[in-house]
Amino acid sequence: xxxxxxxxxxxxxxxxxxxxxxxxxxxxxxxxxxxxxxxxxxxxxxxxxxxxxxxxxxxxxxxxxxxxxxxxxxxxxxxxxxxxxxxxxxxxxxxxxxxxxxxxxxxxxxxxxxxxxxxxxxxxxxxxxxxxxxxxxxxxxxxxxxxxxxxxxxxxxxxxxxxxxxxxxxxxxxxxxxxxxxxxxxxxxxxxxxxxxxxxxxxxxxxxxxxxxxxxxxxxxxxxxxxxxxxxxxxxxxxxxxxxxxxxxxxxxxxxxxxxxxxxxxxxxxxxxxxxxxxxxxxxxxxxxxxxxxxxxxxxxxxxxxxxxxxxx
Numbered sequence: 006x007x008x009x010x011x012x013x014x015x016x017x018x019x020x021x022x023x024x025x026x027x028x029x030x031x032x033x034x035x036x037x038x039x040x041x042x043x044x045x046x047x048x049x050x051x052x053x054x055x056x057x058x059x060x061x062x063x064x065x066x067x068x069x070x071x072x073x074x075x076x077x078x079x080x081x082x083x084x085x086x087x088x089x090x091x092x093x094x095x096x097x098x099x100x101x102x103x104x105x106x107x108x109x110x111x112x113x114x115x116x117x118x119x120x121x122x123x124x125x126x127x128x129x130x131x132x133x134x135x136x137x138x139x140x141x142x143x144x145x146x147x148x149x150x151x152x153x154x155x156x157x158x159x160x161x162x163x164x165x166x167x168x169x170x171x172x173x174x175x176x177x178x179x180x181x182x183x184x185x186x187x188x189x190x191x192x193x194x195x196x197x198x199x200x201x202x203x204x205x206x207x208x209x210x211x212x213x214x215x216x217x218x219x220x221x222x223x224x225x226x227x228x229x230x231x232x233x234x235x236x237x238x239x240x241x242x243x244x245x246x247x248x249x250x251x252x253x254x255x256x257x258x259x260x261x262x263x264x265x266x267x268x269x270x271x272x273x274x275x276x277x278x279x280x281x282x283x284x285x286x287x288x289x290x291x292x293x294x295x296x297x298x299x300x301x302x303x304x305x306x307x308x309x310x311x312x313x314x315x316x317x318x
Contacts, residue, residue, distance in 0.1 A: 024200055027163045027316040031128035031137055039123045047147075051116055054157055058109040062102075069095055115143035126162070163316055164207070166200035168309045172296070177279060181288045191290055193277045197270075201305075204315070205270040205298070209263040216256050265301040275305050 041045065069091050076084040080201035102108045114235035119140040125147055128137045138147040139160055146158045172195060197205075269275075275296040281288040296305040304312040 022162045024204070025312075026126065026127075026128070027165055028128045028137055028160050030313065030316050031130045031135060034127045034129040034136075037125050037127055039125060044120065044123055044280055048120060051120065055109060065095070065098070068256060075287065112143050112145070116145065118142040119145075145313065163310045164204065165315050166198065166204045168306050168311070169198050170199075171195060172306070172309055176279070176294045179277060179279060179290075181281060189281045189283065189288055191279045191281055191288070194274045195277060195296075197273050197275060202270045205266050207265040208315075211269070212259055212263050216260060242256050262301060266298065266303075268300040269298040272300065274299070 027157075036038070052156055072084070072088050072091055076088045080173050102110050119142045120141070124141065125138045126141045128139065129135070135150060137149055137160065139162060140147055141162070144162055146157050146160050175193060175195035179193040182190055182192045276299050277294060277296050279294045280292045282291050283289075293308045295307045297303065297307050303314065305315075306312060
């Protein structure tokens, strides 16, 4: 398998035996099969989308080559700096094209895998009646509220582990706790299922992979800054270095959260909390029962329903 084939390979679907699918906060209603007319129209749309994107990429490469030739023929400072800026943008574009799941190169095989399977995942909210149909491999929106979109948009599908039946039993064995200023509540814990632990690891790995792709862009940008410093343009170098440092510093919080989530997956338990109030001198439970991941300090479920961040990755 070549490098591009390895990068653009289509991931196998995750097992849904103990999981549910959510997209944009909507639960999976059903999986339906595309008829021959829908498949034919979808193939035409795929061909048109890829043609436009390929034309745009080729046009950009031709313009960069033309600018390079102009710089060689007419070595003036303005053309040199235009070429340097264009080289930086082109490098970022190539990294995005190869690494980002939303790029047309990464989507190419996944979209054709959707065409081969010919199925659509339909998500629907009963209360609002809002519907969303997604191509499962590429996660491209096929229809929103029964209307096709003029431009491709991607909606990430979350595979959420089902809350086990033991969770409701565990809520019956909570112990009263008095925390003073924090308040009074009942507390306990339960073990996570293997599907729940897999979900935590999968979510953390996705975020870390996303940050690794950003790190590649930062390395390319740092190399470009080093190249600028050789030409004595230290003001631009220091400005770019400050922007890079600020951007990298914002990544530390997410990386720290991912490491905490992995610790929770290895720990394998959630903390169960339920508010309580004093009634005639006795603690009485009030409100809903919530489960929290102890290391990440994030809500896992509320009354057995997955928390919102799990439904909308």
